[in-house]
Amino acid sequence: MSVTLVIDQAEKQFDIYPALRGVSFTVEPGELMALLGPSGSGKTTLLRAIAGLEQLDHGRVLFDDVDTRRLSLRERRIGFVFQSYALFKNMNVFENIAFGLRARPRAKRPAEADIRRRVGDLLDLVQLAGLEKRFPAQLSGGQRQRVALARALAIEPSVLLLDEPFGALDAKVRKDLRSWLRELHGRTGHTTVFVTHDQEEALELADRVAILNLGAIEQIGSPDAVYDQPESAFVCEFLGETNKLPVHIAGGQAFFEDMPVFRSNGQNHLGPASLYVRPQHIKLVDNGPLSLQGVVAHIRRNGAIRRLEVAVKGYARRLELDLASAVAPAVGERVAMKITAGHIF
Numbered sequence: 001m002s003v004t005l006v007i008d009q010a011e012k013q014f015d016i017y018p019a020l021r022g023v024s025f026t027v028e029p030g031e032l033m034a035l036l037g038p039s040g041s042g043k044t045t046l047l048r049a050i051a052g053l054e055q056l057d058h059g060r061v062l063f064d065d066v067d068t069r070r071l072s073l074r075e076r077r078i079g080f081v082f083q084s085y086a087l088f089k090n091m092n093v094f095e096n097i098a099f100g101l102r103a104r105p106r107a108k109r110p111a112e113a114d115i116r117r118r119v120g121d122l123l124d125l126v127q128l129a130g131l132e133k134r135f136p137a138q139l140s141g142g143q144r145q146r147v148a149l150a151r152a153l154a155i156e157p158s159v160l161l162l163d164e165p166f167g168a169l170d171a172k173v174r175k176d177l178r179s180w181l182r183e184l185h186g187r188t189g190h191t192t193v194f195v196t197h198d199q200e201e202a203l204e205l206a207d208r209v210a211i212l213n214l215g216a217i218e219q220i221g222s223p224d225a226v227y228d229q230p231e232s233a234f235v236c237e238f239l240g241e242t243n244k245l246p247v248h249i250a251g252g253q254a255f256f257e258d259m260p261v262f263r264s265n266g267q268n269h270l271g272p273a274s275l276y277v278r279p280q281h282i283k284l285v286d287n288g289p290l291s292l293q294g295v296v297a298h299i300r301r302n303g304a305i306r307r308l309e310v311a312v313k314g315y316a317r318r319l320e321l322d323l324a325s326a327v328a329p330a331v332g333e334r335v336a337m338k339i340t341a342g343h344i345f
Ligand SMILES: Nc1ncnc2c1ncn2[C@@H]1O[C@H](COP(=O)(O)OP(=O)(O)OP(=O)(O)O)[C@@H](O)[C@H]1O
Pocket: 014, 015, 017, 018, 019, 037, 038, 039, 040, 041, 042, 043, 044, 045, 046, 197
């Protein structure tokens, strides 16, 4: 049932503001693609264009080589789950899930027994069996979103679109639903596009992540690729935490305050640049070549790890690094640091 979804040179402008600028990518059958980007980057516009709720100014959306402009909204068979629960308040869980099946034209509507069986299967799938008589007001937020997903799946969608489906839920419920959705997707295998603000969610859930900025794609790749090999300063800063050091590139080295601190592999760079370094890629050393000097200004807990903030001469902010060893230097102590990985832009 899964289709190949192709976005081909999508352009959309609202008044004078471009919301989508030449966006192209393919989502393979059964793939889960996350759209990630700051507010206003065009994620929702793109999702609505795939659903046929928004007309593109230029470009096409194809389902298995078929230009979707040739399909009616019904023929597109989109399963859409929004952030705010779009359940019918006056219908119980069973009727909410059955809605899409009952709304089919008479000739295509399944028999009542088939509808019951299908809804029963979906209730099992989203782990809500036994709650079919409840009304939306009698469910938790997480349960409502699971009903919304079951309702979207009921029509056997060719493409499943999820627009911040867990955005309104608290952190713990979000985390639970995240792994649940990953597992469910593994079993149902719909071609899925998932919009989120939450980078952790995108990196954990998606087969691939598309990062949007100002209506254009900055980078598309596996979670590992976008995180470990960011292709732009934007992606580097947007995904995860990073220090940004002003450096000067010469002779294959990055110099900070005239000190060589990192070997530059980008041979083309010369002159001023920024060196982006994640906190886990700076380690404390005894001293030595390519080492940075500083004074420990603060140590704080950051979940499982300890984060060191180091004041470094010539750096307006504090250099942040994650402490790998159990032994921590004291605040006020001088330390030498080595950068083990970084990106120069
Ligand atoms: N109906 C509309 N009329 C005018 N401008 C719009 C409309 N819908 C979206 N925009 C504009 O298009 C741009 C992209 O908006 P979009 O909602 O797609 O971004 P987004 O990445 O989904 O943002 P968010 O994460 O805040 O939901 C924004 O500048 C927005 O203001």
